[in-house]
Structures are given as structure tokens and as C-alpha cells.
Amino acid sequence: MLIRIPLPPYFSFQECLWFLDRNFDDCMHKVSKQGVRKLLEIENEPVLIEISENEAGLKVEVLFGKGPEEPIVQFVEEWLDMSRNIEPFYELLKKDKELAYMTTDFYGLRMIAIPDLFEALCWSIIGQQINLTFAYKLKRRLTETYGKMLTYEGAEYYLFPKPEDLMRIAAEDLLPMQFSGKKAEYIIEIAGKFANGQVSKEILQNLSTQEAIAHLVKIRGIGEWTANYAMMKSLKRLECITYGDVGLYNALAQQKGFPKRPSKEELNIFFAGFKNWEAYTVFYLWRTLALKKQ
DNA sequence: AACCAGGTTATGC
DNA sequence: GCATAACATGGT
Structure with missing residues (x-):
């Protein structure tokens, strides 16, 4: 079975794929040149899918198992956060001198979810x-x-x-x-x-x-x-901030000159500029941690 | 060779 | 309430 999902604006499958394949050995999916394979459970039955991309958009191929198409599409859209218009987030990023570059360097990166x-x-x-x-x-x-x-x-x-x-x-x-x-x-x-x-x-x-x-x-x-x-x-509440997160602190120190251990107040002042997009901001800041490694 | 990792709990003052 | 140790081990 072959399913096509049109690409939303401000979406890059390659950026999402990069995240899924960043230097770690994640047992929950496999990334190859074509795309990514992942095992799902649909109506208690295993379903193996491969997500890739062509001119028409995203291509979801069911390699093993079968089941209704809807839950598969729903999973992919939720996993790659495809149903969201992230243009407002990019407008906020552009207002930040130090972070504006993310709108081009990380263009189309979506917050990859853990639906379960x-x-x-x-x-x-x-x-x-x-x-x-x-x-x-x-x-x-x-x-x-x-x-x-x-x-x-x-x-x-x-x-x-x-x-x-x-x-x-x-x-x-x-x-x-x-x-x-x-x-x-x-x-x-x-x-x-x-x-x-x-x-x-x-x-x-x-x-x-x-x-x-x-x-x-x-x-x-x-x-x-x-x-x-x-x-x-998992619930994709975008106003969440991972307080206490060392990775976040490191990224803020490098990108924004923050102290090594910023106070909650300092964090809240910064994130006030990204109202309702705090989680996306955290995710994009995590993304920067890989810049020097590669 | 210390010291820190995408923290949290248990314990002691 | 607030500071500190313990956790288990890989990376730098």
C-alpha cells in the first residue's frame, strides 16, 4: 500500500530526517538513504512503514501488515508535526538577532514527537x-x-x-x-x-x-x-519549557550568552519573546548543540 | 583523571 | 525550605 501526504509549508523532510538520524543509535526507527522505517501498532497488529519523499510530497509505504490508512497517516502527521503552521514561530525567530539564522539553517525542521x-x-x-x-x-x-x-x-x-x-x-x-x-x-x-x-x-x-x-x-x-x-x-503542549535542562542551558549560553545556570526568571524573560512557541524554541536550541559536532 | 551528562529522590539541618 | 549525596557509566 502506498499513501501520499502533501507537504505543508515550512516543512523539510530532510531536516526531520536529520534529527531522526543525529549521531545516536535510536532503536525506535531506522534511517536509510531513502527515508525512515518504523514499526507501528495499528489495531493491535504490527505495521511496518517506510516514509520517503518525492516530487509529489511524502510517500508512506506499508512494507508489512495492513490496516486502515487513516491511523497511519495520522501517526505520520503527528510524529513529524505536519499539521502545524509554524510561520508565526519563524516570525518570532526573525525578531531575535542571534537566532534569526535558524529560519534558514534549520528551515522546515519540525518538533519530532513521541506520541506514546x-x-x-x-x-x-x-x-x-x-x-x-x-x-x-x-x-x-x-x-x-x-x-x-x-x-x-x-x-x-x-x-x-x-x-x-x-x-x-x-x-x-x-x-x-x-x-x-x-x-x-x-x-x-x-x-x-x-x-x-x-x-x-x-x-x-x-x-x-x-x-x-x-x-x-x-x-x-x-x-x-x-x-x-x-x-x-507527547502531548505537544507548545508552551512547555524544560526547566533545569542542561542541554538547553548550554545552547542558550552559546547562542545568547546566557549564564551557565540561568534562573527561572531569566528563562521566563527570554521565553516571553516566544509565547506559545516555547517548546519549539527549546527544540531548535537543542538542534544547535549538534552544530559543532559535525 | 576529574568532571559533566537533555535530573530526581532521600536525607539531614 | 534549602543544600547535598547518591545514582551508573560513557564521553571529553
């Missing part, structure tokens, strides 16, 4: 306080052990583990994968809360951003940074 809230929370807990290379290794070990796998053309594609897959394991089971004892506990506890319905994307969707964050930070392992990260990457 459970995955987003687990991933942000895994990534706390450790370098991303190590974080991606931990995610891979967890996923390869507890996630569903599909083999296609000799390559393995994974779904992130479900809460039900993780709620009954013991923290000790994750220690050989080099999880810290605490991270193992947090992830298993959160799996239980998802499984019994205490936490879900639906619940948070019906709350204001501030209420949802308050709900999340009550959970062990989720602090202010994690709650904001999940709200931004």
Missing part, C-alpha cells in the same frame, strides 16, 4: 542525568528485551514495551542492563500506573498544561524537567 506517552515518560526517565549515547543504549536493551519485534528483510524492528510488559518485572531484572536501581523502580511503577489507568494520555489531554504537570510530578521519578519534556514531546 508511556514511551515518552520512560525515555525521559532513562535520559535523566546521563549522556545521550548511554541513554540510547539503555533504551535499546529495554526495548529488545521486552518490546515486540518484527523481522523484515533481515532487519529487526521494535515496538516500545507496553506497560503490561514492564509492570510485572522486578527492578533487579533491569540491573544487568545497567539501569540504576532507582530508574528501574520508577519505570516499573509507572508501568503499573498506566496499566491500572491512573495515568494515561487521555487523562492529561483533558487537563490544562499546569494541571497535567502537577499530576505528573506526583509520580516518583518524574520531576519538573521530565513532566515538561513529556508534555512537549
